[in-house]
Amino acid sequence: MPALTATRSCFFVGNYLSLRIFSRLQKSVSFHTSLPVFSKVGHETEPLTLTSLGLKSETETTTGNEKNRLQHGVSTLEFPKSKRKKVGSNREKLVAAKKSPDIPAAPFAAQSFSELGLPPLLVDRLEKEGFKVPTDVQAAAIPTILKRRDVVIQSYTGSGKTLAYLLPILSGIGPLKEDSSTFDEPKIKSEIEAVIVAPSRELGMQIVREVEKLLGPSDKKLVQQLVGGANRSRQEDALKKNKPVIVVGTPGRIAEISTAGKLHTHSCRYLVLDEVDELLAFNFREDMHRILEHVGRRSGTGQQGSNRSQGWQPERQTIMVSATVPFSVIRAARSWANDPLLVQAKSVSTLESVSSAGPINFPGTTSNSSSSSNYQKLPAVQSLPPNLQHYFFVTRKQHKVDALRRCVHALDAKSSIAFMNHTKQLKDAVYKLKARGIKAAELHGDLSKLARSTILKKFKDGEVRVLLTNELSARGLDVPECDLVVNLELPTDSVHYAHRAGRTGRLGRKGTVVSICEDPEVYVVKKLQKQLGILIQGCDFTEGKLLVTEEEKMLKSVRQ
């Protein structure tokens, strides 16, 4: 327990520090001053819905909103068509009143990607790749981003957030974009048009593969990975030679190459911060500062106005994404983005609807916070996929790996990820599992980039049945076949639980999460259960089956 307590306090201290540092950073960077100011007026006739974002017909939406209004009893954020302003040459901005905090959930009934306003070439490519129907978060995010709005996208793990931002970006840049006459050509040909930042190499590489898949073999060089751990000069050469329009990388490597003057992003049109709450961490602060200052920014913020009047100042669209959005992200979004909207699976709302009293949809928020009574309240479970079953099993420390083995057999799990908090113990656990005939491998940050991608490939191909890993793999890792997540050591808090658990049950699939803990840790499980608003049932592995057990019975058998 002391170890657990220490880790937990480290996490909270870390969070506190990052909040403080980022609030300072926000002051020093002062993005508000460098962004165009849009007037906000309070008029009322048309709610901000998919219709106002140009997706659905007026009739459909009016009916839908009436229905929503009745169902949810919320007031709407309204503004007349005449108050929509055009800003810049091709960038339509919706000028929205901040009079009323809530915007009703619009009926997202998109049946196809083309309905969302994506260009035919891109829709064809999606069809070929087997993507036929948009997910809810895609249906909400795509039209909003196409309207050039800055956004914070929050939706549960495995709900398709990556395509939610990639598709509108590929509609605007690269070979699949809409009729080129509707878009400005980049002013400088070798400039990068989209920068996507991810906190880990694995996630960065995964996003690259997703973009490559959509671009197709002949154009895949238009996306370049800039992740740490890979050869930097090769990345710089590739930038020079291939002139990519999109780069995807980790904060450190992007900042490094940018500082060396080898990455030209001043005219960049899109900046994506994937797993944004993780990117706010203390260790990324300097690199993120550099990225936020340089991507889509001409040097000298004081000249912004004059640059714009000369008609060449690019306007960066900032897109922030995560399953968990604590209030620090909302605060960062207000500072870094331009009047951003909060996009969730079935709603688009203003950030004003988010209470500073607590994070949005943040596992850990108590639902009875009276100070947030005027604000939108969101169930904490929204970070978690809907089809997960959660269990815990109590045993002694020395029996944990054997419990993992029994758990894998009891559930007949084909592809499992087991999390531990410290790298050192992974090897030992892998050794024990292999000795019992289970194909296992370890994945952690101390391995080389090549070793990491080889192991990940083996796991994805089914050659490794149990992947023993640490927090490195908790975010973003997409292995659709993963049917079991095991916490061999408890996560430090509910946010980490949510991201770990989210490696299974992806895109509507079923999944099981089992936390294997010691007797004194049961109270932590109870706390997680309460904070996340889920049921975590006690279980046992008897005769090759997982059986739900009474807690008292389970604890009695461990204490004997």
Ligand SMILES: Nc1ncnc2c1ncn2[C@@H]1O[C@H](COP(=O)(O)OP(=O)(O)OP(=O)(O)O)[C@@H](O)[C@H]1O
């Ligand atoms: N419209 C779609 N139709 C079918 N499959 C899809 C669709 N959109 C995304 N997917 C697939 O769903 C899986 C999960 O998507 P993705 O990794 O983007 O989820 P996510 O919400 O970003 O998850 P996390 O929060 O864990 O990062 C991926 O395998 C992706 O290819």
